[in-house]
């Protein structure tokens with residue numbers, strides 16, 4: 417049976433209404449795909465705790481986590497990912513790519529120009545449907 421992992425991803429928007437997109441590095445599994453920064457939820461952690469910890473580790477900044485934005489399960493060849501995206505706001509620091517190949521801020525309209533991890537596609541589509549200011 418395939419292993420199922422629970423993963424949280426942060427949807428971080430800046431004051432220009434751009435979304436933070438992160439490129440998985442060549443050292444990571446599933447390299448060269450774009451994702452929402454985050455990672456696996458550890459045992460005993462709630463989603464909010466997990467996303468704050470992951471963002472601190474990966475981007476060296478602190479976020480406030482709001483509501484769940486999208487919850488989608490995707491079956492990859494070797495495992496199943498339940499990706500839960502959460503809207504977040506940076507409350508301290510500026511994102512630094514400690515682990516990712518690149519970080520970019522993109523307006524919603526351009527999100528589909530990136531090659532996203534398959535589990536992220538529904539969240540990306542939902543974001544693109546949100547009203548652009």
Ligand SMILES: Nc1nc2c([nH]c(=O)n2[C@H]2C[C@H](O)[C@@H](COP(=O)(O)OP(=O)(O)OP(=O)(O)O)O2)c(=O)[nH]1
Pocket residue numbers: 423424425444445446450451452453454455456457497499533534535536
């Ligand atoms: N972080 C993140 N992972 C995603 C997304 N979409 C998606 O399919 N994944 C997959 C890639 C990985 O197989 C898995 C998350 O693993 P990870 O390697 O980022 O998690 P982690 O930081 O806890 O890693 P680790 O050091 O414990 O191995 O979920 C996404 O938007 N963000």
